[in-house]
Amino acid sequence: MSALARLRPTLISPTYTRLWFGQAVSSVGDAVFSTTLVLWVATVLAEGKSWGPQAVSGVVLATSAAVMFVGPLAGVFVDRWDKRATMLGTEVLRGLLVAALTAVSFVPAEDLPAGVWLGLVYATVLVLNAASQFFTPARFSVIAELVTDEADRARAAGLAQATGQTAWIIGPPLAAPLLFTVGLQWALLFNALSYLVSYLAIRGADLTPVVPAAPKPPAKAAERPGLFQDFTAGLRFFGRNRFLVALLLLTVIGQLGTGALSTLNVFFVTRNLHASAEVYGYLGMAMGIGGIAGALAAGRVVQWIGARRTTWIGLMASGALLVLYSRQTGFPAALTLLFVFIVPITMLNTAMAPLLLAATPQEFRGRVVAVFYPVTRLAAMLTAVLSGWLAGSGLRDFSGSAAGLRFGPIDTIFAVSGLLIVLAGVYARIALPAADTAPAPKTAGPAGDTAEPAEPAEPTLEGRP
Incomplete structure (x- = not known):
């Protein structure tokens, strides 16, 4: 039995393997991105400033605000929208947003006030995590339709958790050398490219459900419930x-x-x-x-x-x-x-x-x-x-x-x-x-x-x- 054949049961199916690979690359990019921003704010933007800890904590607060305030409403839209289109759209949005911040980061830090930089960082983190509140439920629904066996679903959840844990073992050690050796811009570009890899992985995956859902009669516009x-x-x-x-x-x-x-x-x-x-x-x-x-x-x-x-x-x-x-x-x-x-x-x-x-x-x-x-x-x-x-x-x-x-x-x-x-x-x-x-x-x-x-x-x- 070949090594690939032995791996396929672990990765469940070729389609799931594509989705997993995209998630793995994106997770490492997110870990590098988050660590880089914290290091840059603490060691460059707020170096020697008394407000340094508060500035760093703002990154965490922006992340939490997206989860708490956008997350509950995002699920309503995800249930209405096409899941594949939602995942692709969020990856495009996140990739373009990080690419825009990468372009701005070529401006020397001292040329813009610290408040402007912090506003850009917080806004980027907020929107990125708000977009992930749409991506995560959509991916959850897609996996649920592609993986129907209980043990395989547990295996898929285990792989997702292991991937996330590994990303946070690999990502932070990469972030510091990237920041202090080649600069903030290239560390941010790494994350932008990770969203491109995730987009291509989703686009190339066959997301047809294993057990097709029963067809529903088209609902009249007047019968559709409100948000x-x-x-x-x-x-x-x-x-x-x-x-x-x-x-x-x-x-x-x-x-x-x-x-x-x-x-x-x-x-x-x-x-x-x-x-x-x-x-x-x-x-x-x-x-x-x-x-x-x-x-x-x-x-x-x-x-x-x-x-x-x-x-x-x-x-x-x-x-x-x-x-x-x-x-x-x-x-x-x-x-x-x-x-x-x-x-x-x-x-x-x-x-x-x-x-x-x-x-x-x-x-x-x-x-x-x-x-x-x-x-x-x-x-x-x-x-x-x-x-x-x-x-x-x-x-x-x-x-x-x-x-x-x-x-x-x-x-x-x-x-x-x-x-x-x-x-x-x-x-x-x-x-x-x-x-x-x-x-x-x-x-x-x-x-x-x-x-x-x-x-x-x-x-x-x-x-x-």
Whole structure:
């Protein structure tokens, strides 16, 4: 058997391979772009200025604003528009926008006021991420139509997560040499060309669904619901679907661990592990490698034990590992535990993808994704803020002991977060359906209303080896 033949099952199909390749190149370009902008703002535009940290934080705020304010409405348009055209259009927009910023960047930094530069950077980041709110649900819908098997869907989600993790291992080390060796312009041009590669990959892919959708009679113009009506119909569908609400709740609780770690781990290294801050980067590398391992293994695990079992077992295991991590006092053991912790976290995130797809009818996929992702992003932001406030104010002077173990503010926050994740695993064990598939999605009626099925659909993948 040739090497290509062995790879094809991993990449699912030639069409998916094209889409994956385009995503991989674009993800690396995005990682280079984001890191380059942060480095340029911090080391060139705001060098020696007291407002440097605030200027850098504006890049993060522009990204979050696009997700929070554009994301929910973008799903309504994605459900109305042609998915392939939407993906191609967003890549053209993003490529042209970065190309325009590249052209402007040939102007010496000192020739324009800092406020003008920051305005250009923030506006570019905002529009780029706003466009991605259209691209992501469209790609989600396309993959759902091209990949219909539960294990293959988990494998596709795992490949997407592994690709994203790898991009952030490859991209940032590329960004600094590009910026300081050849200049800002060429680092930005790299990202513009990555959108061109993604565009060509999508354009050359055969996006015909594996299972064609049933033809619908053309609707009269007067019968087409309005934008607001479509948006509220999507919210009603999500809110009435207890399975989707359960998945969202589980994902939000899962953010407790990663949100606390992203905010407090650097202080945990210096205070609890008694290590130098210089080794902090190794923890991020361990999480990145663990994320890749978990994402690549997730498809196989879902095939063995099913998406539901992978989800609740992953929650329990990751919660217990976070509690164990909170008790560490030495760097090598903590590094190993953090690597192991992120593996089930990534696997359960991957396992949720086929469950989410199975529970959502085609006409609501864009809106469901546009609700799911912004809420989880908001949860991550709030968890990071809450963790920082607790460690810096609410529990700053906390100290206690129990059963011979001493507790401080940071390890207590980690331990409590881990226990909550374990409880989420118990909830998942009860709330998710007993079969390895999600309940059949509700059918859409006029104006986006939903009708309850008389009985849950029989599972189709139960007992899958």
